Amino acid sequence: MHAEDLLTLDPTAQAVAAATERLPEPTTAMRDTLRRTLTASLRAPVAGLWPALLLEARAKADVRYVEPATSHRPVVGPVLVFAKRTFRGAFQPFINEVLRRQVHFNEAILDALTVVIENQREHARSQALWRRELDARLKQLEKDDPGASSH
Template sequence: MRADELFTDPALAATVAAATERLPSPTPEARESLRATLDRTERAPTEAQWPPLLETPRQKKDSRYAEPATSHRPVVGPALVLAKRAFRLAFQPFINEVLRKQVEFNEAILDSLALIYEQQRESARTQAAWRREVTERLARLEASRPRTPRRK
């Protein structure tokens, strides 16, 4: 049985619903355990923060604007700086247009990486919670198991 069959086949959906009604009611301890697990895993939505790993690339995503023009040459340096500034001033609209798609791509990639990073963190958090729950269940099962002497 697949999930889409439940939506397309009303008879199958009715059969599944009838089968769930025949299930025994859970004990109050089981309900409380499930409620505690759900409360532990519930997290309030937080403001979207950029991961520290992506903070530096995020600050550099707009490649249309360069660092201020400088020169290390002592004599011709000021003339080169003036020429660089004049070039930038004259051609900045063209530079912006040429790099516009690159900037959009950079933003999209950074957003995707941030989403992947958050999903990875959430997955690790969920796995840790399930691992803790399985360990607790195993400990309870081992504690309730009758001890039998070992044979030599």
């Protein structure tokens, strides 16, 4: 759907406003039902645990520090481990500075993904509430008009 599909000249805004003024007033029960539904959907987002999907990524967000140096080579392994540790020890400040921006980027991406996941959860919860409400209204309509379901 495009924006121009939503813009129409017919009916005019005045005609729509006049039509809404002719609508009957909702009953008190309908207002209460709508108020309860809206109250349920206005639940404040809960700052909870990180989503399981992002726990491993969060643990690896800081790329400046690596696992301890190891080697599987039996003879030259200890020499390689010593060389790795010495290199890391000497150049760690430079490595940290080079990777600092990457760490900030990783943290920003994880925060953004967390917000997206929380928004998606909240949207799914709201959608489920509205679906239950629509199902209840449909059942009420079918109960009120038994001849309508026989078409």
